[in-house]
Amino acid sequence: MTYDITTKTAPAMPKIGKGMEILKLLLPQLSKDMQETIAPLLFDSLASHMSETEFMYPDLTWKEICGMITGIVTRSAGGKGQLQRLVEAIMRVARQHDEMQLQKLVEWQKTVKSKGANKEKPVRPDVSFWFPPADVTNAAFIQNAMACEQDNGHTQYYNLPEVEMADRMCGGHRQVTQTIRNVYDKQRAGALRATAEGVTGNPVLRVNMNISCTPGEARSFFKRDLFNGTLGRIAFSYKASGNRDGRIPRQGKYDEAFLAKLDEYIVRLQACKGRFIVKPLNNLADKLAADMAALADLTDDDTLWDLSKRSIVNAWKKGCVLYILNGQTWTRSMGEFVEWLVYYDLWSKNQIFGDLLKNGDTSVAEAQKSGPKNMLSDLPDTFNEAQLEALRMSLDKPKDGTKRQLRVWTARGFITHSAQTGLYTKTKEYLGVAN
Template sequence: MAFGEIIAKYWELYNGGKVPTVGDRNALTFELAVTIRSICGYDLEQLMQVIPNYWAAPDGTCTQDDMDEYQKTIENALKEPRKGMPYRLKQVLQALKSQAGIKACGGTMTAPPPMPKKLPPLIKLLTKNVPWYYKPAVASAVFPALGAHLHGVKFRYWDNVEHEATFMNLLVGRQSIGKGSIKKPIDYIMEDIRQRDQPNREREAEWKRKNPTGKQKKDPRPADICIQMLIDNLTDAVFNQRIVDAHNNGQRYIFTIVDEVEALKKVTSKNSVDEVGLLIRKAFDNSLAGQERVGADSVSGIAPLRWNFNASTTPPNARKFFYKMVNDGTVGRLDVATIIRNDDDDDEPPIQGIYDEQFAAELKPYIDRLEAANGLIECPQAKKLSLDIRIENKEAAKLFESEAYRVLSYRANVISWLKGMLLYVAHGYRWDKTIADFVRWSEQYNLWCKMLYFGDQLEKELREEVEIQRRSGPKNLLRLLPDEFTREQYMLMRQQQGRQGDGDSALRQWQTRGHLVYDEVSRRYCKTEQFKQKYANL
C-alpha cells in the first residue's frame, strides 16, 4: 500500500479531499505527520520523503524559510507522546483495504464488473425485456425461482460436499431505482408452481373447514399437500408444515419473494432479525429445521430446510438489517445484487419489453428440464472452473490485502458454481463458454456487491478479531522481531502489541540472558545463534 494512497485517502476522509493550503498547512501537516509517523518508524527523513511539502510553489521551488517551517512542523509532530497506532490511521487503512477488495472483484468504486456480452440462452431470455442497467440484477434475481424447480437433486462440489440449489437473493438499490424490474421474470418462472399450489391450498382449506379446532376425531391431513410459494405473514406452525410437506413430496423447495427485507421477519412467529439470520444459515446448508410438539393438534415434524427467497431493500436498510450478521456467515450465504444508475442514465426512461405467451413458451423447455432432473449431478467443467476461481480469489486477496474479500470469496464461489450447475441442467446437460463466463462474472459481481455494502464493516470486525487474539495471551516479543532490528523497529513492535513504557529493561534482560547482542557499527540488535536454535521449532 503506497504512502501516496494513504495520504490521499487521509485528506479525503478528514479534509473533504482538499490538500493543505496557505492558512491551514501548518496545522493539517502536523496532524498528518502525527497520524502516519508510526508507519514511518518515527523517522524524520522518511516522513519528509512521504509527506508532500505544501509550502512549495507549483513549480516545486521552495524558499529556505518555508523549507525550515515544513521541517519544523514534522519535527514537532515527532515530539508528541507515542500512543500506538492512531484511530485516524486505522480508519484510513480500513477504507483503503475495502477499496482494494472492491477492485479485486473486477469493478471500480462506482461500477460493478461488466456482464459478459454473450449470455447463456436462458439468462439472455430472462433479461431480454429489461434495460441494460437492470440486466445484472435480473440475471442474479432469477435463480431462487429457478432453483425452486429442482427437487431431489444434489450437486457435488470440488471438496466432495454435496449441495442443493439454494439461492437467497438480496437486491440492494436506492429508492425508486427500479428494483421491481425483477418481478415479471420471476412471475413467469413460478407460474407452473403457482398453478400447482392453488388446488393444494383449496384442499388444505377444505380439510381445515371439516376439521375445526376442538373437533374430537379429526380426519388425517392429506399427506400429498405441498405448497411451495409462501406469503410473508406466517406462523411457526405454517412455516414448519410447509418445510415438512415440501420434503415429503419430492424434496422440494419453498419460495418467498418480498418487497422489503424487513418482511422476512414475518415468515415465522418470532418476528426477529436473529431468527431470519438463523434460517438463512440453515437454509444454505439444508440443515434440519422444524418443531416437535406433543399435542395431537400441533404441527410436528423435522426436515431439511429448503428455502429460496428474493428480498429487496435500500443500502441503509441492508446495513441496518444485517448489522449483526456480517461476520457470522449470514451475509456470505446471500447472493447480493444491486442496481446502480448514473445521473445521465436517469434521463433514459426504463421501458420494459412485453411478457406474453411467446415468452412463456420459450421459457417452458428450460423449466421442464429442471423439473425432470433427479439424483446426483456432476459436471467436470464446472468443478474445474470453481477450483480455478478458488486459486484466483486466494491470489487476489493476497494482492489487495483484503481479509474481507478472502472470507466472502469462499461461499461466493459455491453460489456461482451452483448457478453454473443449474444452467448446465437447464440447457440439457450441456456446458459451454457462455455458462463458464457467466459463472465467473456472477461470482465477481456477488463479491463486488458484498464488498460495496458490507466490506467496511467486515474488514473492521475481522481486524478486531485479530487484535483480540493477539492480545489474548502473553507473547514472546523477541520472536516477533526480525533476526536484526533497530531500536525504532523494536519500539514499533511494542506499540503494536500494546506494550507500555520504553522497553529498555527488556532489552537489557535479553542481552544478559544471551538472547541478543548489540552491533555498535550498524546500531542494530542481533539475535544470537543460541536463541535462534532454541526457538526455531516453536
C-alpha cells in the same frame, strides 16, 4: 483475475453467448438498466423446480441445488419490482400447484366447521406449497417445510419484497441468522415445536429465496451479522444510483410465445433427476479459489478471502442450473458468466458493507471508499519496502505485516526483488493481468 472489484464501477456482465439461451429469453423482459442487476437473482426461482438432484462440488461432497439466497439492493423505486413480474412467470407452474393445494385446504376447513362438537373431524389433508406468500409466519414456514420434505423433497421458493419479512418468517430477528445458516447448509429447522396438536417435526429446510431492499435497509438489517457467516451465505446484487435521464424504462410484454418457450425450460428442470459431475464447472471453481487467494493477498484482506469461499459456491450452484438448462452441456460463455457472478457478488458486498466490514458505521458512500484495496496497484512499478510500509499504515494495516506481504507477492510472481538495489519490481505477468 478478470475483474477489479476495488472500484466504484460494477464488473460488467459478459456477453450472453452460446449455452445461455435461458438468459437470452429472460433478460429482454427487463428494462436494459436492470438486466445486469437482476440476472444473478433468476436462478433461485428456476432452481426451485429441481428436486432429487445432486451435483458434486470440487471438495467431493454432493450438493442439492437449494439453499440459494440472493439479495437485490438498490434505491427506492430503483427497479427492484421488475423482479416480481419475471418471478411470477418462472413460477407459473408452482402457482397453479399451490392454488389446487389451497383449495384442498379450504374444503377441509369448511368440513371441519360444519361438523358438530361431538362429531369426528376429518384429518387435515397433506398439502405443500411451492411458492408460499412472502408474509408467511414461522409456524407456517416450518409446517410447509415438513410437507415439502414429504413431497419428494421439493424446494420452497420465497420472494421477499422487504428484507424485514425475514423476521416474521424466521420467528424474530434473532432467529434470522440461524435460519439462513440452516437453509444454506440444508440443515433441519433446528428445534422441535410444540403446538395444540402435539409436537411438530424438524424438517430439512430446502429453500431458495430472493430478498429486495435499499442499501440503508441492508446495512441496518445485517449490521450485527457481518462476521458470523450470514453475509457470505447470501449473494448480493447492488445497483448504484444512475443518471436522471427522464425516461420511463421499457419492460417485456410476457406474451404467450414467451411463456410457452419458458415452460420448455421449466419442464427440463423438473425432469432432471439423479447425480451429476460437471468437470468444466468444477475446474472453474478451483481456478476461482486460486484467484480469490491471490486477490486476498494483493489486498491483505482476510474478510474478503472468507467471503469469497461461499461466493464461489453460490455461483457454482447457478452454473449447475445453467448446465441442466443447456441440455447438460457446458460452454465457455457459461463459465464466463459464473466467474462474473463471483466478482459481482463481492463487488456488491464491498459497495454496501465495505466500511462496516472494517468495523466502521457510516454511510453507503463511505462503504464504497472502504472496501478491499489492491495495494500493489497503488505503488509505482519499482518501489522499496518503506513505500509499502507507509501505504499499509495509511490503510490502517499493521506495520509488521509488510515483510510477509512482500514475500507473498514475490512467491505469487507479482513482483521480483533485486538484492543489489533492495528494490521490488512488478512483473510483466502481473502488469498484464492488472491492465
